[in-house]
Amino acid sequence: MDKHYLSPLFSPESIVVLAGDADAPDSLTPQARTLHEALRAQRFSGTLAFLDIHTSGTLADLAQTRADLAIIALPRQDVAAALEVAGRIHCRSALIISAGIDGALAAELKRIARREGVHLLGPNGLGLQRPRLQLNASALGPLARTGSLALVSQSGALTSSMLDWARNNAVGFSSVVSLGPNTAVDIAQVLDFLANDQHTHSIIVYLEGISNARRFMSALRSAANAKPVVVLKAGRRPAGNEAAHTHSGTIVGADDVFDAALRRAGAVRVRSFVELFSAAKCLASRYRAVGRRLAIVTNGGGPGVLAADWVNEIFLQMGKLSVESATALKPLLPEQASLADLIDLSEEATAAHYRAAIEAASRDRGIDGVLAIYSTKAGGDSGDVAAALVDVKRSLSKPLLACWMGDASVGNARQQLNEAAIPNFRTPEAAVGAFGNIASFYQNQLLLQQTPPPLSTLAKPDIEGARLVIESVLAERRKVLTEMESKTLLSAFHIPVTNTILARNANEAMMIATQLGFPVALKIDSPDILHKSDVQGVALNILNGAGVRDTYNDMVERVKRLQPGARLNGVTVQKMARAQRGREICIGLVSDEPFGPVIMFGAGGTMIELIRDRAMELPPLNKFLARRLIERSRVAETLVEWRGASPVDMDALERVLLRVSEMVCELPQLRQMDINPIIVDESGAVAVDARIIVDSASQGVGMGSGPSPYNHLAILPYPARYEQVWPMRGGGEYTVRPIHPNDAQMLQDLVQSLSPESRYFRFVSSMTQLPPPMLARFTLIDYDREMALVAVHKQREAATDGTIVETERIIGVSRYVTNPDQSSCEFSLVVADAYAGKGIGSRLMECIMDVAREKGLSEIEGLVLTNNPGMLKLMRGLGFEVKPFAEDPDFKLVTHAL
Secondary structure: OOOOOOHHHHOOOEEEEEOOOOOOHHHOOHHHHHHHHHHHOOOOOOEEEEEOOOOOOOHHHHOOOOOOEEEEOOOHHHHHHHHHHHHHOOOOEEEEOOOOOOHHHHHHHHHHHHHHOOEEEOOOOOEEEEHHHOEEEEOOOOOOOEEEEEEEEOOHHHHHHHHHHHHOOOOOEEEEEEOOOOOOOOHHHHHHHHHHOOOOOEEEEEEOOOOOHHHHHHHHHHHHHHOOEEEEEOOOOEOOOOHHHOHHHHHOEHHHHHHHHHHHHOOEEEOOHHHHHHHHHHHHOOOOOOOOEEEEEEOOHHHHHHHHHHHHHOOOEEOOOOHHHHHHHHHHOOOOOEOOOOEEOOOOOOHHHHHHHHHHHHHOOOOOEEEEEEEOOOOOOHHHHHHHHHHHHOOOOOOEEEEEEOOHHHHHHHHHHHHOOOOEEOOHHHHHHHHHHHHHHHHHHHHHOOOOOOOOOOOOOOHHHHHHHHHHHHHOOOOEOOHHHHHHHHHHOOOOEOOEEEEOOHHHHHHHHHHHOOOEEEEEEOOOOOOHHHHOOEEEEEOOHHHHHHHHHHHHHHHHHHOOOOOOOEEEEEEOOOOOOOEEEEEEEEEEOOOEEEEEEEEOOOOHHHHOOOEEEOOOOOHHHHHHHHHOOHHHHHOOOEOOEOOOOHHHHHHHHHHHHHHHHHOOOEEEEEEEEEEEEOOEEEEOOEEEEEOOOOOOOOOOOOOOOOOOOOOOOOOHHHOEEEEOOOOOEEEEEEOOHHHHHHHHHHHHHOOHHHHHHHHOOOOOOOOHHHHHHHHOOOOOOEEEEEEEEEEEEEOOOOOEEEEEEEEEEEEEEEOOOOOEEEEEEEEOHHHOOOOHHHHHHHHHHHHHHHOOOOEEEEEEEOOOHHHHHHHHHOOOEEEEOOOOOOEEEEEEEO
């Protein structure tokens, strides 16, 4: 049951082809003709049979046929019948390569596939290639060469172009998948398979749209956690349904939200077809960068300076040799060589000089990658220098990229670099950009590892009070909160706000202002006015009571004239926020289709539309994510010591972001929010004004298998509510909690400490430790479709210096993964040998079953080796039914209704 459910589709052992009669080519569709040629061009490693649904006999005859995969390439009127035949001959998967199938027929095909239990890829795609299996089930042209790069594309034309480019650049593929519109097996499911495919080491994706944000983010995070993923997306959409009604909405587009989603998923986004090729070169080389410092080795100052300019342009850093490295390298280079910023070898540079410089840079701790630039020189030999790079690459642990400038004279050198899988480019800017993609992957991996809970460790907010405010507004059939209501909501989550009091008439306003102390600000209060300044409904720095009275009357009269239908509650009075050198910040929320709520941070004040400063992040946030969000904004440069002003209180600013994240997680009714401005200085942060839009809670973006209070989020928070402390049989206690990415080393320690027998019982393998991709997949999980609970035991031990330290170790893990039917799940369980017999296994199983039950799953099942009597006894004791497993007599199938 460890075999992926899409293995019959992507790794079939037997195939049946329903694509018409190859001996009558005039009767075939263009896709069918191409498919026949493709399948016969090489020998598929499994069994291959061809059927004609019109001439292959009765259903009784067809019943003798068995296949993992049915490939269908027929006229649209015959496709449904062919899929019916595939179901009746017990195919577990089907691939439809037929163009022009509309939404109605596609929906009918999905219904047939669901009824017959067939995983359907298509329609309207151009098929798939699996070069290792010698399988070209596509209309994409010749079979790609075998490699470790997977390509998934929602454009057939781009897929064909990519394969054509790859043939000329020595790039091979583990999988090529062309997805058309209305496909049943979608891009998320393909990514999920590739994340688990041992032959795929990196993935490139061309994306035009997604149908389910949670499922997409879950699969993308899983894939990017195990291997590099680069995405090229086309198209833009409005950020949210009500975007035009807030400051934030007018300047944030869905494309920016997609950027934020990709960063949080640990993937890298490129913005052009050319960049995608560049990324493919780097991924095919299996490079992993650990920073952003790029050393440039060149024999020409001009190209080196161009590269350095682009390093600064895309926010990388120049990798410079340390004094020690430069001192050791200098005697090995031409006299004219310069090592100041660039490693400029001068026009006299030879292959030996390049070798020495690259080796020195690769050893230097202040450098994360090396770019070698070669400019054609009279008497120079580009091939010799390329050969030096090929030779030196074998001993390098850091990325090595090349830029051979020129055309015909460097063709052979480029060929040498291609064959050695050294990414090489025609311009310095392209090469630097490619390294930037590698570095971005590393940076985004840090974001991927963050799995915050819905509530921070700050004081608990008044969630119920906030909900009552929202319910009262919705009960009045309003969606826009007044300033007073908005600030009440912020106060419920302990966000500091300016003291604001509503005045119903001019005399009230004058008395309130006198009590608050001057100067004060007056603002019109109306549920029908979104932007007060548009109707001259804001007055600042009023210095006395008479001024308050006159301003009140003038403001009300002016607003009634400019917006006569607006309901006026009165005017709010608040003391002016006094900050000598405070900075104005805006923190907000926009609802995106399809990613749901997104938190925004940037410069605030009245110039917000002009400045257009917005950094975004998907909730939930923790301190690390909040700080990264601030750093991505342009206003971040002013938050440090700036033009004589002291640095602002960054902790206070981060606390506001954490509180906003709590609001977004706990209040699914929030649609739009602008807290603008927030005045922040060295003493703290205070919200001066706020506007919030709410609506009834929707179904959200999630793919949840059961009810969840966080289905409106694209990334589920860490489910801290499942954490429990239990007594251990024989004394002591242990904690059962959901697994976390930071548990990777403890999980590895558990596996390494198991006896060979226990490891075999759990993994049916003799491995002594988890491979890195498996370890990553086991620790960073989507808490919606799967769950892993760890039992953690804390102990006090003496350190080497005699001090007592508290250590913790994982002593057991229970896990379930939701099956494709979305109603059942498969479990696994392991307990450390030293803790056997202490009741930990049964407790972990009961806890994981409770989680599955809460998710709405109806059955839990698993495979247990027949020669594992201890586990079988535990399963029977928990009420599981133990049955023979028809596919393998070495296992028992254990099931339990939830």
